[in-house]
């Protein structure tokens with residue numbers, strides 16, 4: 001039986017049913033063409049996110065984080081490997097996945113409640129039911145009084161809250177978030193981190209959260225995955241066993257600092273390499289590669 005037939009059958013074989021929220025990327029590769037030349041953006045990236053797990057993905061700029069999320073969402077096709085959500089192969093966007101972008105993508109001509117209702121309308125959820133769900137979500141993020149306002153009347157933090165509940169409204173199994181708070185000021189960002197944790201604890205979605213902030217990743221996640229510079233691979237993972245619920249103050253504890261430092265150590269060379277690649281600095285790249293070779297020799301045959 002081929003893979004296609006297997007996945008079509010899987011609904012009836014309860015012993016092998018894969019939970020809807022499990023996300024698997026297996027040896028995923030993606031190549032772009034830039035200036036007529038192929039550019040390998042992602043090279044055999046593999047990861048699994050278990051149902052209800054909150055996983056953060058960090059990596060240097062340009063390493064392929066957004067590309068990977070777009071592949072998982074089905075906005076772009078893999079060139080190699082495969083992506084499965086709930087045991088089903090991803091080929092296009094679907095209601096089992098929702099994407100929260102860095103800049104909120106609210107429709108300016110729609111009120112807050114009408115924005116949150118977009119996905120429900122697309123799925124032809126009966127009006128009354130949709131209204132009740134929208135009201136529930138607005139209440140959850142303290143925006144009930146803003147239901148009839150328009151996006152331009154909201155602060156950045158409020159807009160991003162609306163953005164998040166709009167994604168949750170369609171009840172996806174997997175929530176993909178691409179640096180959702182990076183445009184916010186530091187205080188708002190802290191509030192939003194608490195907010196996203198609260199929403200996650202209440203909904204228990206599977207979350208894959210991309211951020212360039214190590215602190216944000218450690219604060220939010222059950223596990224932090226580190227991506228290498230381009231071509232991106234998942235090169236290391238760090239389980240975060242800090243107790244929940246986590247208060248902001250946890251960021252000043254030695255345990256937190258220790259894990260954040262370890263992640264930074266893992267990332268440092270790749271961030272520099274990435275900078276050298278993006279700025280076409282060949283000398284810097286050569287020096288970094290030499291340093292990596294020296295380290296590899298020094299560490300023996302660990303891996």
Ligand SMILES: Nc1ncnc2c1ncn2[C@@H]1O[C@H](COP(=O)(O)OP(=O)(O)O)[C@@H](O)[C@H]1O
Nearest residue numbers: 032033034041060061062063064065066067068
């Ligand atoms: N549509 C595209 N066409 C050509 N190159 C792309 C495209 N999308 C992304 N890239 C390139 O792929 C690499 C990874 O990009 P991206 O996934 O946006 O990185 P990140 O989100 O980690 O900063 C970058 O070098 C970027 O320039």
Ligand SMILES: [Mg+2]
Nearest residue numbers: 065066067178
């Ligand atoms: Mg990106």
